[in-house]
Amino acid sequence: MEDMYSILDAIRPGMTGGVLATVIRVDGSAYKKEGAAMFFKPDGTRIGLLSAGCLEEDLAARIENGFGRKPETIVYDMRRDDDLSWGTGSGCNGAVHVYVEPVGRRYAAHLLRLKTFLQSGTAVTGIKFPDSGAYLFVTEDGHRFGSYQGEMGFVHYLPVKNGTFFLPVMQEEVYIHHYRPKPRFILFGAGKDAAPLAALAAKTGFSVIVSDWRPGLCSRQNFPDAEELVVGFPSEVFAESRITIAPNDFVMIMTHHFSRDQEILTHVMQTNPRYLGVLGSMKRTKRLLGMEKLPPGIRTPAGLAIAAEGPEEIAVSIIAECIKLKNEPVSEEVLL
Known part of the structure; x- marks a missing residue:
C-alpha cells in the first residue's frame, strides 16, 4: 500500500512545520522497501510507516531535536547485532537510507497538486535530489512542478522502478518514485458479506x-x-454511465441475484478490466454466461485457494488475489 495516499490526505494548504521521511534506498533486506514514507505533522502526529517499528521512535526524537529542518539523509544499519547497532533483535539484516525533508508552505502546495493529479487519474513521477534538497514532479502528460530549476532533458530516460539511481546525464544520484492513482475496486452487490x-x-x-x-x-x-456509493439497477447504472469500467479497474460481482449477476457480468466482460471476479462456483458462472467453457480472465470462484470460510476469510482471499495482480512487476521501459 502507498503510504503517500494517507500522507497526502493529511496535508493542508499553508501547512508549515511538518517533516516528510522517505525510505530512498535499502541495502540488503528490510521490512519495508524504497518508497515507504512517514509524515510527522507539526503536532507530532505520525502518518505512514518506515519499518516494523525499529526506526520510528529514534527518528521522532531526532526531529523533536531539530533534525529535518533541512533536507538530509540518515542511514540505519541493521546488519550488525552488537548492542550499539540497529540490528539488535530486528531480523532485517539491511541498511535503510531515510531521506528527511521539511514541509513548508511551498512544498505543501506541491504535494496538494500531486494529490489533485492522482485523484484525476493521472500518474506522476516524483524525483528527489538529495545532494541539493530539490524535488521535481512530472505528470504522465508532461506537466512539471517542484523546486528543481535545472536542465529537464533527463526526465525522458528515467527507469520505471522506484529507488535511488545514478543518472549519467546528471552525474548525480537521484531518488525516483512513480506515484500511480489508487486502483479502483468496483464492487457490485451490497450484501452483508460485501x-x-x-x-x-x-x-x-x-x-x-x-x-x-x-x-x-x-x-x-x-x-x-467506500469513496462512492452508486444506487441503481445495473441497466440504469451502465446506461447512464454512472460507472464506467477502465482497463486498470478491479471488479467483483456478488449480488447473490442470478439475473443481476448475469447482466453485470455480460456488460463488464466487454470492458476487459484488470481483475474480474465472480463470487460462487465455476458451475454457477458458466450458467450465468450459458457457456461450457469460460473466457480467460474471469476469476471464479474468486480469491486465492486458501480454503476460506465466512465473509472475512473470503474477503482476505479475494483482496490477496487482487494485491498479487496489482503488484506484478512492470516491464523495464521508460515511463515518460
Missing part, C-alpha cells in the same frame, strides 16, 4: 466503489470506507 470485502479493499490501498439497486443495503452506514 462489507468486510469493501473495508479490506479500502485499507489496502484501493479506491472502493459499491453499487446495488437496494438503497437500504448500499448505504454509508454499511460501507463507511
Whole structure:
C-alpha cells in the first residue's frame, strides 16, 4: 500500500512545520522497501510507516531535536547485532537510507497538486535530489512542478522502478518514485458479506466503489470506507454511465441475484478490466454466461485457494488475489 495516499490526505494548504521521511534506498533486506514514507505533522502526529517499528521512535526524537529542518539523509544499519547497532533483535539484516525533508508552505502546495493529479487519474513521477534538497514532479502528460530549476532533458530516460539511481546525464544520484492513482475496486452487490470485502479493499490501498439497486443495503452506514456509493439497477447504472469500467479497474460481482449477476457480468466482460471476479462456483458462472467453457480472465470462484470460510476469510482471499495482480512487476521501459 502507498503510504503517500494517507500522507497526502493529511496535508493542508499553508501547512508549515511538518517533516516528510522517505525510505530512498535499502541495502540488503528490510521490512519495508524504497518508497515507504512517514509524515510527522507539526503536532507530532505520525502518518505512514518506515519499518516494523525499529526506526520510528529514534527518528521522532531526532526531529523533536531539530533534525529535518533541512533536507538530509540518515542511514540505519541493521546488519550488525552488537548492542550499539540497529540490528539488535530486528531480523532485517539491511541498511535503510531515510531521506528527511521539511514541509513548508511551498512544498505543501506541491504535494496538494500531486494529490489533485492522482485523484484525476493521472500518474506522476516524483524525483528527489538529495545532494541539493530539490524535488521535481512530472505528470504522465508532461506537466512539471517542484523546486528543481535545472536542465529537464533527463526526465525522458528515467527507469520505471522506484529507488535511488545514478543518472549519467546528471552525474548525480537521484531518488525516483512513480506515484500511480489508487486502483479502483468496483464492487457490485451490497450484501452483508460485501462489507468486510469493501473495508479490506479500502485499507489496502484501493479506491472502493459499491453499487446495488437496494438503497437500504448500499448505504454509508454499511460501507463507511467506500469513496462512492452508486444506487441503481445495473441497466440504469451502465446506461447512464454512472460507472464506467477502465482497463486498470478491479471488479467483483456478488449480488447473490442470478439475473443481476448475469447482466453485470455480460456488460463488464466487454470492458476487459484488470481483475474480474465472480463470487460462487465455476458451475454457477458458466450458467450465468450459458457457456461450457469460460473466457480467460474471469476469476471464479474468486480469491486465492486458501480454503476460506465466512465473509472475512473470503474477503482476505479475494483482496490477496487482487494485491498479487496489482503488484506484478512492470516491464523495464521508460515511463515518460
